[in-house]
Amino acid sequence: MSDDRTPLRLFWAEFRENKIGLVALVVVVVTILLALFASIISPQDPYDLAKLSLMDSRRPPGFIGSSGYTHLLGTDPQGRDLLSAIFYGLRISIQIGLAAGFVSLTIGTALGITAAYVGGRIEALIMRLIDLQLSFPAILLALVIVALLGQGKVQLISALVAAQYAYFARTAYGAAKAERGKDYIEAALATPLSGRLVVMRHLLPNCMPPLIVVATVQIANSISLEATLSFLGLGLPVTEPSLGMLIANGFPYMMSGRYWISVYPGISLIILIVAINVVGDQVRDQFNPRLRK
Amino acid sequence: MQAILVMAVMSVIVFCGVYAIGNPIDIVIPPEATQEIRLEAIRRLGLDRPLYEQYFIFISNLLQGDLGRSFVYNLPVLELIGGRLPATLELVLISVISATVLGVSLGIYAGYRPDSWLAKTIMAVSVLGFSVPSFWVGLILILVFAVNFGWLPAGGRGQTVEILGIAWSFPTINGLSHIALPAINLALFKLALMIRLARAGTREIMLTDTIKFARAVGLSESTILRRHLLKLISIPIITVFGLELGSTLAFAVVTETIFSWPGVGKLIIDSIGVLDRPVMVAYLILVAFLFVTINFVIDLVFALIDPRVRNGASA
Amino acid sequence: MTEPVLSVKNLTTHFFTRAGVVKAVDGVSFDLAKGEIMGLVGESGSGKTVTGFSMLGLVDAPGRIVKGSVRLNGTELTTLSDNELRSRRGREISMIFQDPISTLNPMLTIGQQMKLAIDAHESVSVRASATRAADLLTKVGISSAKARLRAYPHEFSGGMRQRVAIAIALLHRPAVIVADEPTTALDVSIQAQILFQMRDLARETGTAMIWISHDLAVVSSLASRLAVMYAGRIVEEGRTATLLRDPRHPYTAGLIASLPAAGKPGTPLNQIPGTTPSLLSLPPGCPFAPRCGRFTLRCEAEPKMTLQDSRGWRCFHPVGRLADAPV
Numbered sequence: 001m002s003d004d005r006t007p008l009r010l011f012w013a014e015f016r017e018n019k020i021g022l023v024a025l026v027v028v029v030v031t032i033l034l035a036l037f038a039s040i041i042s043p044q045d046p047y048d049l050a051k052l053s054l055m056d057s058r059r060p061p062g063f064i065g066s067s068g069y070t071h072l073l074g075t076d077p078q079g080r081d082l083l084s085a086i087f088y089g090l091r092i093s094i095q096i097g098l099a100a101g102f103v104s105l106t107i108g109t110a111l112g113i114t115a116a117y118v119g120g121r122i123e124a125l126i127m128r129l130i131d132l133q134l135s136f137p138a139i140l141l142a143l144v145i146v147a148l149l150g151q152g153k154v155q156l157i158s159a160l161v162a163a164q165y166a167y168f169a170r171t172a173y174g175a176a177k178a179e180r181g182k183d184y185i186e187a188a189l190a191t192p193l194s195g196r197l198v199v200m201r202h203l204l205p206n207c208m209p210p211l212i213v214v215a216t217v218q219i220a221n222s223i224s225l226e227a228t229l230s231f232l233g234l235g236l237p238v239t240e241p242s243l244g245m246l247i248a249n250g251f252p253y254m255m256s257g258r259y260w261i262s263v264y265p266g267i268s269l270i271i272l273i274v275a276i277n278v279v280g281d282q283v284r285d286q287f288n289p290r291l292r293k
Numbered sequence: 294m295q296a297i298l299v300m301a302v303m304s305v306i307v308f309c310g311v312y313a314i315g316n317p318i319d320i321v322i323p324p325e326a327t328q329e330i331r332l333e334a335i336r337r338l339g340l341d342r343p344l345y346e347q348y349f350i351f352i353s354n355l356l357q358g359d360l361g362r363s364f365v366y367n368l369p370v371l372e373l374i375g376g377r378l379p380a381t382l383e384l385v386l387i388s389v390i391s392a393t394v395l396g397v398s399l400g401i402y403a404g405y406r407p408d409s410w411l412a413k414t415i416m417a418v419s420v421l422g423f424s425v426p427s428f429w430v431g432l433i434l435i436l437v438f439a440v441n442f443g444w445l446p447a448g449g450r451g452q453t454v455e456i457l458g459i460a461w462s463f464p465t466i467n468g469l470s471h472i473a474l475p476a477i478n479l480a481l482f483k484l485a486l487m488i489r490l491a492r493a494g495t496r497e498i499m500l501t502d503t504i505k506f507a508r509a510v511g512l513s514e515s516t517i518l519r520r521h522l523l524k525l526i527s528i529p530i531i532t533v534f535g536l537e538l539g540s541t542l543a544f545a546v547v548t549e550t551i552f553s554w555p556g557v558g559k560l561i562i563d564s565i566g567v568l569d570r571p572v573m574v575a576y577l578i579l580v581a582f583l584f585v586t587i588n589f590v591i592d593l594v595f596a597l598i599d600p601r602v603r604n605g606a607s608a
Numbered sequence: 609m610t611e612p613v614l615s616v617k618n619l620t621t622h623f624f625t626r627a628g629v630v631k632a633v634d635g636v637s638f639d640l641a642k643g644e645i646m647g648l649v650g651e652s653g654s655g656k657t658v659t660g661f662s663m664l665g666l667v668d669a670p671g672r673i674v675k676g677s678v679r680l681n682g683t684e685l686t687t688l689s690d691n692e693l694r695s696r697r698g699r700e701i702s703m704i705f706q707d708p709i710s711t712l713n714p715m716l717t718i719g720q721q722m723k724l725a726i727d728a729h730e731s732v733s734v735r736a737s738a739t740r741a742a743d744l745l746t747k748v749g750i751s752s753a754k755a756r757l758r759a760y761p762h763e764f765s766g767g768m769r770q771r772v773a774i775a776i777a778l779l780h781r782p783a784v785i786v787a788d789e790p791t792t793a794l795d796v797s798i799q800a801q802i803l804f805q806m807r808d809l810a811r812e813t814g815t816a817m818i819w820i821s822h823d824l825a826v827v828s829s830l831a832s833r834l835a836v837m838y839a840g841r842i843v844e845e846g847r848t849a850t851l852l853r854d855p856r857h858p859y860t861a862g863l864i865a866s867l868p869a870a871g872k873p874g875t876p877l878n879q880i881p882g883t884t885p886s887l888l889s890l891p892p893g894c895p896f897a898p899r900c901g902r903f904t905l906r907c908e909a910e911p912k913m914t915l916q917d918s919r920g921w922r923c924f925h926p927v928g929r930l931a932d933a934p935v
Contacts, residue, residue: 135539139544139546140546244428251432254435263436266429274424502705502707505705506711509697509703509777510698510702512698513728598715600717
């Protein structure tokens with residue numbers, strides 16, 4: 001049954017069969033596009049404080065603002081068009097989620113593979129640290145770091161990374177340890193190739209599948225965590241509203257019936273997170289050999 | 294013991310982090326204060342001593358039960374935290390216990406009859422419990438139950454009753470209605486987790502030889518579920534229960550903020566906002582301590598339940 | 609001839625998997641007389657374990673009994689309701705498994721597990737059930753039985769655990785016990801002990817036994833009759849002594865020849881060439897054909913069971929005295 005389709009093609013072919021996963025993937029892609037082109041498609045630039053008018057604030061969806069266009073989703077307490085704010089907010093969420101995910105992936109994988117490869121006391125030390133870190137709830141860690149470092153994108157990403165790299169480390173460690181014992185690694189090590197080369201070209205690629213699964217989940221988690229921090233007022237500064245902050249802004253108005261200020265940003269956040277999770281689930285199922293047939 | 298080492302390390306990290314960064318004096322002293330007043334305040338609060346000296350003073354005070362005074366409230370931190378701890382504990386305990394009981398029951402059902410529509414619904418809903426950030430759920434809960442239907446209050450703690458000298462709110466109906474929404478909010482994630490765990494565990498255990506043998510000897514399904522499955526599934530459930538207990542304590546921070554629940558979580562958020570360092574430090578130490586304790590207790594529970602652990606190595 | 613205590617006719621169990629239908633048991637028939645010990649022999653994948661499960665109605669999804677009959681003490685088992693079947697399991701027919709460490713619940717004492725087994729069918733006081741359990745434990749060779757009731761499975765060695773399992777299976781004096789490779793996971797020295805103990809017990813209680821194994825040597829010392837399974841079918845059956853001395857089916861002959869005792873010291877052991885077929889895609893005709901040295905075009909048809917003097921074989925070219933005679 002020889003196929004000259006690459007593993008990637010086979011993966012994609014199987015992925016396509018699952019309708020729900022496909023829909024989720026489409027949602028994710030659309031959201032990313034919306035975020036990327038936020039500045040182009042937004043009717044209003046929510047960062048440009050000069051253009052905002054408090055007269056427009058807290059208006060319901062469909063209101064025609066002072067700048068002349070219809071606020072499809074209403075406005076927030078600062079007078080920002082909610083639709084635009086949501087687009088920009090999505091952009092921030094995705095940016096931060098991806099950045100945090102990527103950095104955590106790199107650091108965590110490096111640590112995990114090093115621990116598995118080098119062995120001995122370094123391995124024990126690193127894994128002890130990782131275990132300790134894993135038992136500590138992510139949100140507290142992030143809270144503390146943000147509290148200490150202050151607000152801002154870099155600080156936020158650092159906090160998220162610190163909270164999450166341990167998951168990557170543990171997964172990478174497990175995978176590397178399993179692969180390390182396998183024959184092909186032993187064979188490669190017996191050649192004159194440098195150890196580092198063996199790791200990069202042989203060990204690493206085979207550890208990728210579980211790491212990819214963890215990455216998708218963690219990206220969703222990063223987005224969720226960032227939103228939570230922003231909601232609590234510990235995220236980005238007020239001038240760059242992320243979805244969490246938009247929701248927080250609208251919170252006091254919920255009682256008086258002006259629900260849209262919180263609800264719409266919330267819905268977009270949820271859609272994004274759930275879509276990523278579903279895609280991640282599908283990827284995980286496909287990589288799991290035990291579930292196959 | 295390892296636990297003490299962990300605590301020690303944590304206390305150093307926390308202390309250094311919190312006290313070393315930034316200038317705490319600025320909250321307490323108005324910026325217009327003269328230099329003299331500033332110096333006086335610094336000396337009184339002990340901030341002019343070198344860092345390691347501050348740390349030693351801190352530790353010695355800690356061991357005597359004195360966690361310093363809050364910069365903002367000007368009350369002993371211990372009193373401050375102690376006053377609010379019961380509220381948090383009450384919330385966390387109610388959430389965690391109901392989440393586990395309900396979650397395990399639903400999960401076992403889903404694992405036992407995986408093809409029933411109820412099982413499929415349970416699993417689908419549990420995915421939501423995972424993905425959706427808890428603050429959003431809290432918001433929706435308020436929107437639906439408090440604003441829309443007006444059945445339950447949107448915040449605050451209700452009437453309290455004194456038991457053993459501490460105020461608890463669950464014995465009263467009013468108190469219960471106030472604790473309902475935040476407890477549901479907090480419990481959701483753990484509920485989803487328990488459902489999935491119980492389901493996976495049930496499916497796995499039901500396929501083992503132990504169950505097959507029990508069937509081969511003629512045990513009824515209900516006996517098998519009660520006497521075999523429950524016992525076997527308790528180990529992974531308890532493990533995760535312990536792990537998640539800490540996590541729930543952490544998430545209480547968010548829930549307390551949304552529902553204005555007067556617990557320790559809200560305190561820490563407020564403290565971070567105003568950089569009330571003694572409170573922050575004390576809170577983190579407290580959390581670390583709780584973690585270590587929880588782990589310890591869980592280990593004890595294992596020894597009680599699993600005869601293999603109790604008696605050591607087998608013959 | 610008295611009515612057999614267990615009568616299996618044309619038992620067929622299929623597994624309906626995504627990859628296709630696995631015909632694990634394909635038309636198995638045999639009779640078991642009261643107190644008789646029968647050996648069910650075959651390589652892994654031959655369907656012998658599934659046959660055992662099928663008789664007790666313990667086949668897991670996606671498998672199920674498709675057709676055939678299993679009559680125990682005159683009652684047809686395949687048509688019983690779940691509850692009726694359950695009330696017979698343990699009481700009239702029982703089963704023990706290969707690995708005793710996974711058979712017993714590590715978190716309950718063996719006394720508790722035995723009590724559960726007793727209570728499943730009878731209402732007995734705590735005292736009485738403890739006495740009964742202890743008696744049975746003593747019978748299977750466990751000393752200080754009464755004290756041992758409070759012990760947990762991990763405190764026993766492998767052989768002892770299996771004895772406990774046997775004791776549990778005997779609690780209600782069933783008419784039939786199905787033993788699925790009960791000694792395979794044990795030390796060789798313990799194997800012999802358990803083997804003979806079970807034979808004596810069976811004799812004493814009048815329990816019939818079906819001993820499932822891949823090890824011909826083990827089974828032949830115990831069973832008075834043998835049935836050899838291959839690819840879900842019984843390919844030969846008959847009295848043990850006769851079968852071993854004078855096999856008819858080439859597979860049986862191959863099994864006997866591959867026993868270490870049969871080979872000459874210093875020479876490589878005899879092996880049957882090839883491997884067991886996948887039960888997903890069996891070729892039509894005799895399933896053993898690809899590995900058989902006596903294969904002819906005739907074997908592309910499905911061989912039927914040839915019966916002669918309480919023995920039978922399923923082959924167009926049987927081995928032995930009838931070697932060259934056409935069938």
